[in-house]
Amino acid sequence: MVKTLTSLFIVVATLSGALAGLSDNCHGSYFCNKGMGDLCTGAFNRFTDSTIYSDYTSRVNGKCTAIYRCTGKYPQLSGAAIKNLFKPIYGGQGCQGCGSHAFNSGNCEVALNYCADCLDSGNPN
Secondary structure, three states: OOOHHHHHHHHHHHHHHHHHHHEEEEOOOOOOOOOHHHHHHHHHHHOOOOEOOOOOOEEEEOOEEEEEEOOOOOEEEEEEHHHHHEEEEEOOOOOOOOEEEOOOOOOOEEEEOOOOOOOOOOOOO
């Protein structure tokens, strides 16, 4: 009975998280810290202004990765537009290390997070 209730709780929590969409937050890996701001700013500044991104893409600087991701269809965004989407994480949201900023009605986000031994990914790479 307990196992069944636990499984039911996990399914409900997963579904409610999926239905709620992505949101602004200052969450990240356990290893995120206040001193990562410069590394993370360097990571999101590695998106190329004139390049159009239309799929999952991440850029790495040191141990910080800057991620553009969506749960459905990706809007085609220039690197300059993606860089601007990262700015509220340290601006209006007040994050000091890692965090995420949701857009496109909560279907997409840009996120900054700790990542050891990561490489750039996505297209173009």
